[in-house]
Amino acid sequence: xxxxxxxxxxxxxxxxxxxxxxxxxxxxxxxxxxxxxxxxxxxxxxxxxxxxxxxxxxxxxxxxxxxxxxxxxxxxxxxxxxxxxxxxxxxxxxxxxxxxxxxxxxxxxxxxxxxxxxxxxxxxxxxxxxxxxxxxxxxxxxxxxxxxxxxxxxxxxxxxxxxxxxxxxxxxxxxxxxxxxxxxxxxxxxxxxxxxxxxxxxxxxxxxxxxxxxxxxxxxxxxxxxxxxxxxxxxxxxxxxxxxxxxxxxxxxxxxxxxxxxxxxxxxxxxxxxxxxxxxxxxxxxxxxxxxxxxxxxxxxxxxxxxxxxxxxxxxxxxxxxxxxxxxxxxxxxxxxxxxxxxxxxxxxxxxxxxxxxxxxxxxxxxxxxxxxxxxxxxxxxxxxxxxxxxxxxxxxxxxxxxxxxxxxxxxxxxxxxxxxxxxxxxxxxxxxxxxxxxxxxxxxxxxxxxx
Ligand code: SAH
Ligand code: SF4
Ligand code: F3S
Numbered sequence: 001x002x003x004x005x006x007x008x009x010x011x012x013x014x015x016x017x018x019x020x021x022x023x024x025x026x027x028x029x030x031x032x033x034x035x036x037x038x039x040x041x042x043x044x045x046x047x048x049x050x051x052x053x054x055x056x057x058x059x060x061x062x063x064x065x066x067x068x069x070x071x072x073x074x075x076x077x078x079x080x081x082x083x084x085x086x087x088x089x090x091x092x093x094x095x096x097x098x099x100x101x102x103x104x105x106x107x108x109x110x111x112x113x114x115x116x117x118x119x120x121x122x123x124x125x126x127x128x129x130x131x132x133x134x135x136x137x138x139x140x141x142x143x144x145x146x147x148x149x150x151x152x153x154x155x156x157x158x159x160x161x162x163x164x165x166x167x168x169x170x171x172x173x174x175x176x177x178x179x180x181x182x183x184x185x186x187x188x189x190x191x192x193x194x195x196x197x198x199x200x201x202x203x204x205x206x207x208x209x210x211x212x213x214x215x216x217x218x219x220x221x222x223x224x225x226x227x228x229x230x231x232x233x234x235x236x237x238x239x240x241x242x243x244x245x246x247x248x249x250x251x252x253x254x255x256x257x258x259x260x261x262x263x264x265x266x267x268x269x270x271x272x273x274x275x276x277x278x279x280x281x282x283x284x285x286x287x288x289x290x291x292x293x294x295x296x297x298x299x300x301x302x303x304x305x306x307x308x309x310x311x312x313x314x315x316x317x318x319x320x321x322x323x324x325x326x327x328x329x330x331x332x333x334x335x336x337x338x339x340x341x342x343x344x345x346x347x348x349x350x351x352x353x354x355x356x357x358x359x360x361x362x363x364x365x366x367x368x369x370x371x372x373x374x375x376x377x378x379x380x381x382x383x384x385x386x387x388x389x390x391x392x393x394x395x396x397x398x399x400x401x402x403x404x405x406x407x408x409x410x411x412x413x414x415x416x417x418x419x420x421x422x423x424x425x426x427x428x429x430x431x432x433x434x435x436x437x438x439x440x441x442x443x444x445x446x447x448x449x450x451x452x
Contacts, residue, residue: 018044019053023071024061026246027117027181027210028094030161032059034120035093036153042124050081055089055127060096062176064348071096079110089113089130093120095180099352105136115139117166117181158399158410158432159242160204164192164230165211169219170249172276173287173355174319174347177212184216189225189233196237205432206242206397207234214245215252228256235264241434242397243267244415247274251289253298262305269306270340270415273298274314278333279326282319287354292333299337310340310414317374318367319347321360327370334377340385340414342378346371379444386416386442393436393452394418398429408435417446426451 018039022032035057036046050056056078060071075092082088091113092104098116105111112130115123119139130137154160167184168177196207209230211217217227227245234243243266248257250273261267273295277283280291302309315330334342346367349356362370389412396410396418406422408429420437422428429435429451439449 015043015045016054017047017052018055018057019047019050020057020059021050021074022059023067023074024059024063024094026161026208027163027166027212028059028061030152030163030210031094031117031120032057033152033154033161035059035123037151038120038123040153041151050078054087055091056081057091057093060092060094062094062096062099062180062350064345064350066348068096075104075108075111079108082110089127091115091123091127093117093123095176098180099176101138102136105138111136113137113139154204156203158204158397159206159208160199161210162192162195162199162207163187163210164245165214165217168212169216170213170251170289171287171354173285173358174316174350174353176350176353179352181212184213184219186211186217186219186221188221189218189230192230193233193237196234196240200237200239203432205240206244207240209234209243209245211245212247213249213252215248215254215257226254226256228254228260231257231260231264231267235260235266240266241432242413244270246272248272250275250295250298255301258302258305261309268413268415269308270310270312270413271302272312272314275333275337276314276316277319277322277326278330279322282322282326282330285321285355285358286316286319292329296336308414310416311337312341312415313337313339313343315342315344315374316347317344317370318362320355320358322347322362322370327373331374331377334374334381338381338385339378340416341382344371344374344378383442383444386444386447389416389439389447390442391439393438394447394449395434396420396437398431398433398435401428401431403428412447419446419448421448421450423450 020032020035022029047053058071058075061067078090082090089112090110092111093115094117097114101114104114113126115126122139126137126139165186167182169184171178215227217230218225248271275295276286276288278292394412396412398408398410401408407419409419411417418437436452437449438452439447441448
């Protein structure tokens with residue numbers, strides 16, 4: 001900027017820029033979209049370059065120790081961008097922010113602002129206070145009368161994330177999430193439906209409904225609506241082609257939800273239902289609130305109602321006192337339920353959780369070995385399942401079209417990724433269209449083919 005610039009165009013009128021880095025689950029990704037929405041309304045512009053940003057936000061996860069380490073090393077790199085006396089703000093949000101609070105500022109005094117997930121809505125007032133008071137700001141509380149929903153800025157595309165429920169009333173003994181996300185709160189159905197409508201107007205065709213425990217949706221709702229009612233209401237949104245949701249809890253998944261899934265043409269035939277372990281002894285120690293038999297019963301209902309349903313899960317190995325026999329039961333359960341995919345984790349003890357300090361955690365080498373065996377079994381099963389799709393015509397919601405490399409890609413109703421070659425003379429589809437693709441090959445990562 002040269003020194004002839006009139007005052008009104010001096011640096012203060014340059015729109016401030018923000019830079020957000022996101023770790024963790026889809027809920028966190030969506031929280032970042034909400035923060036982007038709040039900042040856009042306040043006149044901020046996004047930037048990919050943290051050096052150019054006057055506000056840097058690190059939106060953190062703390063579910064396992066590795067997540068903490070990732071966020072801390074990122075913060076370690078970013079803190080050096082702060083110049084003494086400079087105006088740049090370094091903010092930490094998300095689940096690690098909720099858990100660590102002042103401690104973050106103590107270990108890295110460059111951090112100006114720490115705000116847990118429920119404080120997303122207070123971002124601007126906190127920034128104002130920081131500027132006025134010139135001292136560290138800490139935001140926390142879950143005592144919201146109802147979940148607030150700032151306008152989100154999402155990346156353009158076909159699929160959108162939509163939070164319907166937040167928080168968790170369960171108390172799995174290994175898990176920090178109830179402490180970081182607070183008790184369960186749900187958004188009213190009307191507010192979700194109206195956001196879904198506006199997403200369709202913006203060109204989105206698929207929504208993924210988010211909640212720590214979506215089946216707990218509506219708990220305590222004045223008219224007693226539950227998750228099945230929400231699914232039925234969204235089924236009527238014109239122009240919305242596909243509905244997905246995550247995460248479900250085996251104890252709270254009810255028959256009315258299964259029924260609503262089965263009857264809806266928009267709710268996709270895919271359920272992510274974390275089982276965590278195949279051993280009842282481990283499930284009890286994890287305080288999951290169900291037995292393997294009860295999980296099996298839910299799956300029986302699900303497959304009776306939706307025969308071809310895809311089932312994915314989460315699994316933890318190396319939990320306290322897990323024996324080779326417990327682990328074998330997990331392998332047996334995986335083989336029995338024929339999962340279409342799974343996220344596997346090695347148990348990470350989290351301070352402040354009920355299981356923290358319990359003895360009997362297997363040696364790291366043992367846990368790594370179990371993790372590898374589980375991963376191998378799953379990879380084999382997924383490849384086998386994908387092979388079973390060869391020769392079939394799959395309906396793909398087109399997400400990406402690449403004219404240069406001559407392919408388009410998207411997902412099947414069962415959430416398998418498909419890459420389809422563009423044939424000689426074929427008119428490329430548009431993102432958001434549903435097209436039929438004949439599958440002719442696969443890997444464990446996905447399917448390939450060409451348009452029927
Ligand atoms: N609300 C969701 C997500 C919880 S975190 C749910 O209940 O499914 C996602 C997954 O991380 C969990 O399902 C569990 O498999 C895993 N996880 C949670 N805490 C963990 C820990 N301390 N160590 C290892 N894995 C953990
Ligand atoms: Fe964590 Fe269990 Fe709640 Fe999932 S259900 S968020 S694993 S406490
Ligand atoms: Fe991580 Fe919080 Fe999600 S701990 S997994 S960002 S709910």
